[in-house]
Amino acid sequence: MAPRDRNDADRTHPTAAARPARRDLLRMGGGALAATGLALTGCSGTGADGGGGEKGDPEKGRITVWSWQGPAAELKALVPDFNKTHPGIQVTVEDIGNPAIWEKITAGLAAGGQGLADVLHIGVDYLPGYVERFPGGLADLAPLGATAYRDSFAAGLWGTVSPDGKRVNALPWEANSAGFYYRADLFEEAGVDAEALQTWDETIEAGKVLKAKTGAHLLGLDKPASQPDAANFFQMLLQLQGTFYFDRDGRITLASPEAVKAMTLIKTMNDAGLVSDLSGGWNALMSSLEKGTNAVVPWPTWFGGIIEEQVPGEAGKWRVRLPPAVRRGGPTAATVNSTHLAVAGSSRHQAAAWSFVEHVLTRPASQVRIYRGKGIAPALMEAYDDSVFHEPSAFFGGQKKGEVFLAALKAPSPPVNYTADYSRALKLVTDAQTKVLLKGADPAAVLRDAAAELARQTGRKAAE
């Protein structure tokens, strides 16, 4: 048993101990009141001021911009340039982080715009959900002048930001095409010509040779779906067949023959031992690059810049091409995702916010600068006239990386209907993929179950 003498110390001077305590209490009470006051005033404003008129002054005000990591850094770098022409607008760029930004925007929209930034960077996967669930949450950019840029962006993207052709919910920024980055040195060691691969079936056969001769996996997937983006590869295989989770009328196409084909390709690769596990998110992905675990990284345009940054020592070993087709002779180009800048409907500086959006997204010089900085591919077609997209890249063995993806952007790309239920569909798809990858489940069966569950959750009909 422990000795109890410790307690005696507390008992020696009860009054001396009590007096400061009471004073502390009073001070705490005052502090709490002050905090309440602060909290209440903090709730009432959006943190910006100096607005005038309904949409505010296009040349004056303090605006806040929410984005994440690389894009946020590039936005920050553009501010001094923006202030040369718009000295009256003070821009604060906040790096919220991805995926944290989605839930932060959701919370802001659900609170009727309280605490929301003026300019929001939004991915194509979230845009329809925000628009449908929170009408008016994002400002209509058409009255601010967005309609003038209807034909400025890559094919299909205007339909994404303006589904009805009238209201403009956002303006496109990045347009990422499906890519196929590969380690040329490993392919050479295995005696396989990567450029000659026509279909994914051929690629799987090549993967077997690669694995036998070099020990490298063909590619990596987040098998237990530790991250929400674990189904990117599956999604790309769907888009290469011109389909998605929903058709254009919003009906569920999760159990379509195309989807089963895509999942079967994944299962075949995995059963042949060609797929490494990339669970653990970004860190695991970066470690796999450093370790050379995979010969192929089937990620879109923006990932080229990441590879260059992460493994600069491997300059010359990497190449890039568009992915092989799913069916022989089928498409090899797909715009797998795009991101956008939107203006909050609650913003008291919509005009000033629009000035910034316009400066960043519709001026080729801004987009070229962003591409040079972080390799973020613009949706703005005019930007591609710049020489930066036509320069040979030393890292990619003298290839003109920009032209590879420009070709994809110019190819016809059917619009993708994400719907407001994309996140529900995505969750069911990643679960289905996990069952296939970790438990060897039958692709057709798990997709059928997923489609049925999605129909139950959303009340949507299945296509066919």
Next chain:
Amino acid sequence: MTLAKPLPAAARPRRRGRTAPYLFVLPALLLFAAFKLYPIGWSFLLSLHRTTGGTETFVGLDNYARLIDDPLLWTALRNTLVILAVQVPLMLALATGLAVALDSRLLKGRPLFRLGFFLPMVTGLVAYGIVFSVLLNKDYGLVNWLLGHVGADPVPWLTDGTWARISLGLALTWHYTGYNAVILLARLQTVPRELYDAAAVDGAGALTAFRHVTLPGLRPALLLTTVLSTIGTLQLFDEPTVLTGGGPDNATLTLGMYLYRNAFTYFDFGYASAVAYALTLLIGLLGLLQFRLLGGKQ
């Protein structure tokens, strides 16, 4: 307050004395009303509505009816109950053992050990979740790297359903055992020494003394830690979110995560509120049950 007759002068200070406590309580009450009471009431209203296309329609108990045949909800409930039935008793048993050890006079440098076991509790939930997920990564993690050195095969800590549950349990145990041990230790120190002396005189060994003196003495603290751990487990969110994202294939999906996902990923606030109320009901029932079973007389 209206009074017909003016109060005698002598009563006035007394009356002011009576309102002062309420003034002191007021800030806390206001904060409670604004940040607890209001959301509690509002979420109940939300649970009776469904949002479609930005408009809220009253649907009565529809959201509650949806709960019944939602397979994911039952998966989440099952996962949560498994953690409750396996991890909580193990952790509390460990904490009891730890408390007895930390109380032992044989132990040198007791404050250091107590601090050491309590420190994990101070770690931020997300921070330790990330640390565990990095340590336990199958291909790039430290634990499997160390296991590799003794010739063991890599363990799929986070990529296999069963192992993911075990990993989650390990992380929870690491974080909360010391905390519970400190609560138990505080109670242990109030068990009168004489009881042990009396037990020794009666010929009781260490084990008998533990069973008949220590455990009954710990009873209130055990009840407290059990109830706290039960509530904590039912609301479990941070650890599985960071560690496994609820996966693989929903093996570590908890009710808290499912609620959050419905609200903030699927924007289905009505249904999420219904899940929240179901969860509250469950916590209330389990708490009541535990008080009945462990509370003893009184």
